[in-house]
Amino acid sequence: DSGVTQTPKHLITxxxxxxxxxxxxxxxxxxxxxxxxxxxxxxxxxIQYYNGEERAKGNxxxxxxxxxxxxxxxxxxxxxxELGDSALYFCASSVDLxxxxxxxxxxxxxxxxx
Amino acid sequence: GQNIDQPTEMTATEGAIVQINCTYQTSGFNGLFxxxxxxxxxxxxxxxxxxxxxxxxxxxxxxxxxxxxxxxLLLKELQMKDSASYLCASDRGSTLGRxxxxxxxxxxxxx
Numbered sequence: 177d178s179g180v181t182q183t184p185k186h187l188i189t190x191x192x193x194x195x196x197x198x199x200x201x202x203x204x205x206x207x208x209x210x211x212x213x214x215x216x217x218x219x220x221x222x223i224q225y226y227n228g229e230e231r232a233k234g235n236x237x238x239x240x241x242x243x244x245x246x247x248x249x250x251x252x253x254x255x256x257x258e259l260g261d262s263a264l265y266f267c268a269s270s271v272d273l274x275x276x277x278x279x280x281x282x283x284x285x286x287x288x289x290x
Numbered sequence: 291g292q293n294i295d296q297p298t299e300m301t302a303t304e305g306a307i308v309q310i311n312c313t314y315q316t317s318g319f320n321g322l323f324x325x326x327x328x329x330x331x332x333x334x335x336x337x338x339x340x341x342x343x344x345x346x347x348x349x350x351x352x353x354x355x356x357x358x359x360x361x362x363l364l365l366k367e368l369q370m371k372d373s374a375s376y377l378c379a380s381d382r383g384s385t386l387g388r389x390x391x392x393x394x395x396x397x398x399x400x401x
Contacts, residue, residue, distance in 0.1 A: 180332075221389065
């Protein structure tokens with residue numbers, strides 16, 4: 177158990193819908209990352225937050241958004257869902273932004289769009 | 291995966307030693323991670339290298355050559371439970387902690 181908690185674990189929804197994925201980082205970790213893993217792409221960085229502020233954006237679609245709240249939990253919002261958005265979405269956290277700090281991954285949220 | 295190259299598949303037998311190689315883009319390089327991932331599960335941290343040389347952790351060791359943009363993960367005394375995907379990831383650029391992952395090397399350990 178990495179200490180990073182993600183909900184829901186599994187989600188099935190229809191195209192065009194909107195879902196919210198939730199992440200609680202490890203206690204004391206200020207930095208939160210979201211990654212997408214699909215069968216044909218591998219792990220792709222989406223976005224990073226540090227202590228409530230957005231720090232970096234990767235391959236995140238405009239239909240997707242995220243935020244980190246004062247209690248440091250984070251949410252990833254996926255809207256106007258398409259079949260291709262079906263993937264495993266991981267949240268990860270680390271203590272801070274110093275290089276080398278271990279980045280711990282949650283168990284992931286399986287999203288299936290039908 | 292932003293120029294992370296690693297073999298797609300490898301096989302080995304129980305008790306053997308296997309070396310999984312990884313090459314990466316050196317520009318803006320901060321450090322190199324290795325993760326283990328079983329299908330449908332979270333990646334689990336194995337090692338982190340920032341300086342040249344070999345880091346040993348029990349049955350697993352990881353090596354880095356910054357000048358060559360090269361790393362390897364060495365697994366000794368292989369066990370069936372080591373069958374998994376091994377992900378090489380580089381920490382690059384000014385935003386520390388943003389990882390660029392390879393596609394992973396699927397290791398199968400046979401009895």
